[in-house]
Amino acid sequence: MRFLRKLIATLLIAAVPLSAIASPIRLKDIVEFDGVRSNDLVGYGLIVGLNGTGDGLRNSPFTEEIMSNILERLGVNVTGEQFRPRNVAAVLVTASLPPFARAGSPIDVTVSAIGDASSLLGGTLIMTPLNAADGEIYAVAQGTIIAGGITAEGQGARVTQGVPTAGVIPAGATVEREVDFDFSGLRSLRLALRTPDFTTAGRIEQAINGHFHRPVAVMLDAGTVEIDIAATHMPSAAHALGRIENIMIEPEIRARVVVDQRSGTIVMGEDVRISRVAVSQGNLTLRIEEAPLVVQPNPFAPGQTVVVPRTQADIEQEPGIGLAEVPEGTSLSEVVAGLNALGVAPNDMIDILKSIRAAGALHAEFIVR
Incomplete structure (x- = not known):
């Protein structure tokens, strides 16, 4: 009797669809909240203290110009002077201003060389203002660069590991201006799905309304769900967001096949199906070899040296896989097993998937990068 109970329980578990036991995801991991976003910042600065790996000022005149401007602001007159240091480099400084960042908050910055500097290792970024798209200064960056690579050079060889011409400065910028946004005054809040889908948007609407036990959310389209802040009976939009962002949602994922031809990477979703x-598939190789023959007259005999062309052309066809059958896929594992049975390389697999899609047998969105 105990064995029979275990057998029945096992069969019941096996009969449950995969979608029913899929792990749900927090709401804040699949949507963006209206107004809660970061802002990109960019600046043009100068790095000093490099060990002879900076810009060649003859090839990067903008480096000399910014260096002259900085020295003049510090009270050093360099007008008409000729200086060619190799320990400075012009860089572009980028950062992301997080939402609700306040004045005095530190943020990380990334620096990238724009001249012919060979390495930024050990350099120091001089005070650089960071501007947003509106042209206003929102942060100021300064600090020591942490480069992600190294370069070793000799008289006849040079070895580079990583990218020494780019680096980061953790907490290297300080926020000077706050983004004007009255979040507490919002009467409604829109949730933007990162992957628009009508089924997922409907599930979000049902989950939020079920959480508050009243009509609070309404689906506007496949990518937007609007929440009425007053209907939540919460003191502010921030309180409402803090309550709903951890609601668990099971998103609906479209069937997709993503391939990268450069690296030969293939990624398939769980719902990908292939008809029978x-x-x-086979490979055709054409090989042409040139072996010219030099013919010259005997010693002291009249005549001239002649080059006789000699070409050998071969066509070689590697044995293919024959005509292999890919069965109708009812699950991702069966689709993978059917494609692996062909025994081809990843790049050839991409061509096979393209052909299957052209034949109308691949039932998924096909994305080539």
């Missing part, structure tokens, strides 16, 4: 098809 037959596939044949």
Whole structure:
């Protein structure tokens, strides 16, 4: 009797669909909240203290110009002077201003060389203002660069590991201006789905309304769900967001196949299906070799040296896989097993998937990067 109970329980578990036991995801991991976003910042600065790996000022005149401007602001007159230091480099400084950042908050910055500097290792970024898209200064960056690479050079060889011409400064910028946004005054809040889908948006609407036990959210379209702040009976929009952002949602994922031809990477979603098809694949190699023959007259005999062309052309066809059948896929594992049975390389697999899609047997969105 105990064995029979275990057998029945096992069969019941096996009969449960995969979608029913899929792990749900927090709401804040699949949506963006209206107004809660970061802002990109950019600046043009100068790095000093490099060990002879900076810009060649003859090839990067903008480096000399910014260096002259900085020295003049510090009270050093360099007008008409000729200086060619190799320990400075012009860089672009980028950062992301997080939402609700306040004046005095530190943020990370990234620096990238724009001249012919070979390395930024050990350099120090001089005070650089960071501007937003509106042209206003929102942060000021300064600090020591942490480069992610190294370069070793000799008289006849040079070895580079990583990217020494780019680096980061953790907490290297200080916020000077706050973004004007009255979040507490919002009467409604819109949730933007990162991957628009009508089914997922409907589930978000049902989950939020079920959480508050009243009509609070309404689906506007496949990518937007609007929340009425007053209907939540919460003191502010921030309180409402703090309550709903951890609601668990099970998103609906579209069937997709993503391929990267450069690296030969293939990624398939769980819902990818392939109809029953037959596939044949083989390689054709054309090889041409030139072996010219030099013919010259005997010693002291009249005549001249002649080059006789000699070409050998071969066509070689590697044995293919024949006509292999890919069964109809009812799950991702069966689709992968059917494609692996062809025994081809990843790059050839991409061509096979393209052909299967052209034949109308691949039931998924096909994305090539």
